[in-house]
Each structure stands twice: as structure tokens, then as C-alpha cells.
Amino acid sequence: MKDIKPAILLFIMFTIICGGIYPALVTGIAHALFPDQAKGSLIIDKAGKELGSNLIGQPFSAPQYLWPRPSVTAEFGYNPSASGGSNSGQTNPDYLKTVAERVKTLRESGMTGLIPTELAQASASGLDPHLSPQAARLQAARIAKARGIPETAVQKLINENTAGPQLGILGAARVNVLAVNLKLDTLTR
Known part of the structure; x- marks a missing residue:
């Protein structure tokens, strides 16, 4: 005791x-x-409205926006309370069908050449807010056409919003999709 x-x-x-x-x-x-x-890491507009986070991807599917990496989180895409991948393997027929549908959508949007895997495959978390600069630049023509602005303006905006590796050595260059899309809206106003 x-x-x-x-x-x-x-x-x-x-x-x-x-x-x-x-x-x-x-x-x-x-x-x-x-x-x-x-x-x-919230993004807040001048009126004090929360627009999103720099850390969590958001769905964009309209042609005038930069499209993010696909998300397969539960209930709805980019759901931070249900972070996780699909757990489907490379030989899963449903997974292959989903990837093929995504590639078809990208091709129909006017994308040519090699499609970066990040535009066709979801990430492990399903919440990635970033794309590689290459994946972002491949979408510039579609965005410019949809907005009626020069493609060079879109490319410039993507370049201005490209961050290098963290501390110069960790990871790869990346583009925050939400940040670019918010700035795209200011270009055409």
C-alpha cells in the first residue's frame, strides 16, 4: 500500500x-x-477574411486557375481532418483508371508533352499546397487563354512565386498554388 x-x-x-x-x-x-x-499560416485578405492556409492545398478546377495536385482525402478533397492517401498500389485497376482519367482531363485542357506525376497522382497526405515549377508552368497556357491575358504574365507570376529548397538544400523548388491563384485574380481585375 x-x-x-x-x-x-x-x-x-x-x-x-x-x-x-x-x-x-x-x-x-x-x-x-x-x-x-x-x-x-493563414492567408487573410485586406477585409480580414480567411482565404486559406499556405500549408494545406485547396481544390481549384476552373480553367483560369492553377490546378493543384489531386487529393483523395475522405469525404471531400483537401480535408485536413482526414489526411491520407488512397493506399492503392501501382497495379490496382481502380487506381490506374483514376490516373488515366486525370491524364485525360489534363490533355483535354490543352496540356501537351509529359504530364508530371504530381498532376496525375495524389500525394500521401492528400493536402499538398505546392506544385513543382514545371507542373505549374505547364498550366500557364490554359490559364492565360481562360483569362485572356498573355501567357508571359502567367509565367512571370509563377516564377515570382517559386520558392527554392528550404535552407538552400532541403527538398526541391516549389510553387504555392493558393498564393498564385490569389495573385492571378489581381491580374485580371
């Missing part, structure tokens, strides 16, 4: 420390040092 009391006290103490004090401290430090990231 004398061993139970210290065990219970340690349990309560570590629950308070690890479940309350430590998370509150880390959250406070995160909000102090990285306020935008700690709040979800």
Missing part, C-alpha cells in the same frame, strides 16, 4: 507537467517566436 501513494502522486505530477505545463509552454513559445505558423 505504501508503494501506491507515491505512484499515484507521480502519475498526477507527470500528468500536470507533461499534459499541461509543457504543452502550454511550447505553445506559448511558438506563438511568441512564430506567430503566423502557430496560427496555421
Whole structure:
């Protein structure tokens, strides 16, 4: 019985420390040092309306917008509460049919040449907010035609919104789809 009391006290103490004090401290430090990231890296317009996050992809299917990587999250695409891939393998007939349909849609939109895999296959998380610069540039002609603007203006916007590898060495160059699409709307207004 004398061993139970210290065990219970340690349990309560570590629950308070690890479940309350430590998370509150880390959250406070995160909000102090990285306020935008700690709040979800939200994109907010001048009127204060939340438009989305730099960290989570959003669905765009209209021809005047940059199309993101496909999402297969549950219930609806780009659902952050149901992040995950389809778990379908490369030999799954349903998966192959889905990829073929996506490629067909891209071809029908006017895309020629090699289709980057990121435009035909969903990611593991289903939430990718970025495309490679190559995948973004392949869509410039369609976007320009739909908006009635020069393709060079779209290419310039994509180039301006291309971020290099993190710290210069981690990952690859990337283009944030939501950021480009928001700026595209300012081009034609």
C-alpha cells in the first residue's frame, strides 16, 4: 500500500507537467517566436477574411486557375481532418483508371508533352499546397487563354512565386498554388 501513494502522486505530477505545463509552454513559445505558423499560416485578405492556409492545398478546377495536385482525402478533397492517401498500389485497376482519367482531363485542357506525376497522382497526405515549377508552368497556357491575358504574365507570376529548397538544400523548388491563384485574380481585375 505504501508503494501506491507515491505512484499515484507521480502519475498526477507527470500528468500536470507533461499534459499541461509543457504543452502550454511550447505553445506559448511558438506563438511568441512564430506567430503566423502557430496560427496555421493563414492567408487573410485586406477585409480580414480567411482565404486559406499556405500549408494545406485547396481544390481549384476552373480553367483560369492553377490546378493543384489531386487529393483523395475522405469525404471531400483537401480535408485536413482526414489526411491520407488512397493506399492503392501501382497495379490496382481502380487506381490506374483514376490516373488515366486525370491524364485525360489534363490533355483535354490543352496540356501537351509529359504530364508530371504530381498532376496525375495524389500525394500521401492528400493536402499538398505546392506544385513543382514545371507542373505549374505547364498550366500557364490554359490559364492565360481562360483569362485572356498573355501567357508571359502567367509565367512571370509563377516564377515570382517559386520558392527554392528550404535552407538552400532541403527538398526541391516549389510553387504555392493558393498564393498564385490569389495573385492571378489581381491580374485580371
